[in-house]
Amino acid sequence: MAKDDTTIKYDGPAGGWGSLRGIARIAGQEGITPGAIATLLEQNKPGGFACVSCAWTKPAEHHPVEFCENGAKATLWELTGRKAGREVFARHSVTELRSFSDYQLEQLGRLTQPMRYHRASDRYVPCSWDEAFGEIGRELRKMDPKKTVFYTSGRASLETAYLWALFARAYGHNNLPDSSNMCHETTSVTLKKVIGSPVGTIVLDDFKHCDAIFFFGQNTGSNSPRFLHVLQAAVRRGCRIVTFNPVRERGLESMINPQEPTAMVSGHETALSCQYHQVKPGGDIAVLLGLCKHVLAADDVARTDGRSVVDRAFIAEHTTGFAEFEVHVRGLDWAEIETVSGLSRAAIEAAGSVYVEANSTIGIYGMGLTQHVHGFENIATYMNLLLMKGNIGRKGAGMSPVRGHSNVQGQRTVGIAEKPELVPLDRLAELYEFEPPRDKGMNTVETCEAILKGDVGAFIGLGGNFLRAIPEQKAMEEAWPRMRMTVQIATKLNRSHLVNGEIAYLLPCLGRSEMDTLTAKPQVVSMEDSLSCVHGSVGKRKPASRQLKSELEIVSRIAQATLPANPKMAWGAWARDTALVRNLIERTYPDQFRDFNARIFTPGGFYRGNAARERQWKTQSGKAEFVTPKMLSATGFESAPGRVSLITMRSNDQFNTTIYGYSDRLRGIEGKRNILLISPREIERHGLTVGETVTLVSDAGDGIDRRVSGLEVLPFDLPDDCVGGYYPELNPLVPLSHHDRQSKTPAYKSVPVRIERQS
Template structure:
């Protein structure tokens, strides 16, 4: 829990540098993991070593001396901590008591060491043998109708485990395979295929060496993908501009001292990253991009009239795109008054950004959940693609679209079949390969799984990692309904809140982390994962497991399958676990276009890229071309007119956090210390709300659906944020997000613009 009153002082030091080094020293000592530092230097994100369990950013073929960032090192210390959560711990603490603990305190107890089963009589977890756990789980799964069981996956499981897991679900009889992508980048997976025929980005890491301009929307590089700062620093040193659109001014986009460069560390002379920084209002990105498109059309008109060089890439548009005329009509009809009101920017700012963009020959567009987690998130992403298509900035060297994914293999899980949508999975190939008839109906995504749990339609929930109950919207109602589940199976490394919301039968199944040696019958095993640029990397554990009782994720999935399913001679669960190379052979057989030569290419420096047709201007869309898509509105957020006192709440992560994992109470890069119970407000909004400076506030969701959603006791910080927007931490604020507040078409929770009222506490 919070130890002291919140302290706030704007952080003026660079990202990286000594602040990052000091944070790593603090965290390594706190987890009693300082002995892992030499391994970080030698093995982290390097060929022959292990891949980071934190973010999914690309790993270079020629790695830096230390190929890790502050958050990646924290994740490793967190995984390799000397602390242990043993059966003795659970004897001493009831679940009722533990529910009062903060997220940080729960995980800070250390690694789970033994399989546990919830005992309702004592309200504690008690130790259980692996064989008894698997037998009971299998027996119960056999008793349910297949459609009443959900198989959830977080983004850290390997490609090998993920493939086995999706096969388990389909052999069981459903496609109920929601995953953490549903909560963050499902919008990308819906928007990009319609626009350019691929659900993933088009750039490779090497494109950063050839780009001459970066556009970024809704992405906090300093916290979410710090290793990207190396490429951005090199871009800036070549003189290429970096234009950033984000409501908050994040230090990662402003200033960076590279810990890999002794000269910079000695002098503390930072590299300025953003050459332009525009603080767009929450939900105002479509309006910004519409304004930029209007400028391009105007300047192209002028060039055409004067006989000058065209601003638009007319040959590309004519040969490679569809829908340009309708898009042009929509842009020309848009009114500047509305654009400026919704974006929160001055026209001169939009013109300055557009001029820089128009002068660049090869542009990379980076974006994150600041685009995807809005009501019109799909339009957000597609409008950015439209902007890139206008100047031919997709499908050539140094140019392309770059969604920055979160978890280290969340993109890869979808590649090998973790998908509730049957159109994304080669079911006929699976049927032939394994001799069964896969279910053909779409399964449940994350929001739909929550809706089904609330209705009482779900009997069992199997979770391959993650902290599902803490990560989802509508937390209070979901926790209440979760207790009505008959079975909850939690495959995990540490204790979290989802484990404390007990179903009638709940199991905790502890597993290895990626950096630990995974010893099977054929020897130490290799796993693999996919990064944000579609490159596949091998990972070899280097550390002894936290407990001899731990099992690997493939072993746990296989044992559940063997007890829950009838024997299928075509599915060699045991042989797969003996040697994971056999799983990769099976993956290649199912996805030959994506994984040709899988085992042979596993140690390719920098990983081997999956084919992405749009990289080569091959458009696998309904028209056979890249599609200009019309947007539904200039505002990606909820409709205006909700009242002058209604703000748009942006939920965000701190510097001491990765997704729901909280490493501490300091958000160093924002200058906030000792507490996560804060709300950042524009001073004018705070004064209008009648809240004293540094006073306490209560946030209430401003919707009328019969449910009261409120959070009290937050200290208000005057912050540099656009009027009408406020910000507070995820997952603490998840209870404020209605389950039905999601992106149209993708059902990604719209957590970046929640309608709220902030009043004195």
């Protein structure tokens, strides 16, 4: 860690020796074995194991080592020698365990046997699988299906996700909230509306042909470090990268590739972003409109010489709404754009010049765009910028949202959706001879609202840490025990397992790296990456416990215990053979999963296709649609004296709610998570001192007291009028009503708060 006179920061590059030391630290902590080394060496390679961490693609021409720092941490975390068996639960009551930190809970180790919560003793006690499945099935049969929720995280395989969704609909509901609701649902809604495809349009090869890459609100260095290989190669051939982010993330400034011995020895860094602009939280709409304004001005100049910048032929043939958008952009005042974005006109025009000069541009974004009250407008305006130059549906150009969990995109592809119009229900009815429910189900926010009202009787979680990831944590934890039944399928203990319904089960499952021993034949599972490519994965490690079952078997056994017999639904056979389930996926989605089993280990994955990439627009108008935003700020709240905008973020030792340790190396922060990052200017303006302890208080104006205390003030390079801190520790400050207006994705990236000094 290095400090200058004002801020805490990290002076080193992403990757390099720091990355190797980070892996070594976790390896020593978890206990590395020959099996773990073998798993890492085949990680993200054809015929091997697909990382459980991020959804970045697995290249056909792989490197000798195809895992990153966070991917290695995730694998070692899964293959730990620690066990959270009956002894742990006999030693600690659930109330005691709630006093543990997220990190301490994870460090108890792998869950080893099914457990039932015993309310009188306040402890989890062992039970048999038959007991668990029997009671879960009996309880579900007694309930109104519409009052049950089947949640899934983004780690479940395509096979498990498909059966999970089928089970829900055969049971009688579409209540299928998932982790996408909390991160990229804004992507699904916006891209579906404006280009007719709910996912990004590029493939890996496009990075070999682009002239510019624009980043908005995505932290590559920590969240998808293998992407850095691609960016390094692009920069070396002359591609220019321009980044907009309130936080200066080292992974988009500079890197050393750990697989280049010369660079490791010499310390030679590759500079990545040629421009890095620290936009205010929520200022992205203003920035994007400023870029569009510069493009129009450049086009005006070019047209005097008979040239053009705006691709008007593409716009005329393939889009609608441009005329209204152009009038709006031309009428915008630069002074207002500067105020809302926090950037100067000159800075925005400098970035705009890179875009104008590039023949082909790729747009990259993450949750820095999606998790705002006006996240829809963020992404739609970004798409406007690309459409202006025809940067959709041709080589080296397109939009690429970078997803989080390894199969969060894929599970939506195979039916995890609360919206019935997104699922081929008629096909399901034909294949399985039942009538699927046609009414809309509940997403994550709607599930929380229903639980708070007492309208949910059962919650079954397929992975994840729902209660820790959501907004309105205090009220949700108070309401949660009013449910009749809660069931959690998991590999390790987390906070969500410690707040229980009247009946509660904790069901341990195999990790993806472990061998499914239900049959003699190794079971293969699959997942879809951020670039719409599908990859196979086979676990080869000995399971942490002989009592573990695969997610697929657990889902199938619960379905068997719940549903009436249906000869078209062979749950017992499906639990034993994932290839049978892939056949079902192919029959349900024949255009996207043709020859699924034959192609499962295609190097680089097989591409399931994207109509927008072919300039086929499956929108309401039949064309790509320009959207004219009615606002410049995405925050959804006004400035007010004393109010600041809170950005929640993840550390370098973290993936979503999983905390691997207390090192945030790439920000220069070690050994702590209860922090408040704030610029020296804001420290002075609020009358604070470095190192003092403060409280953040919600300033949502709804009369609800939300607060997080004990936060250490740390000087950090951030724009004015904002502060930063860690997710999920600061989630209690996020109102449930504070979400994107179109998708209901919680707005974690701009939360209205005030700072209170502690006495």
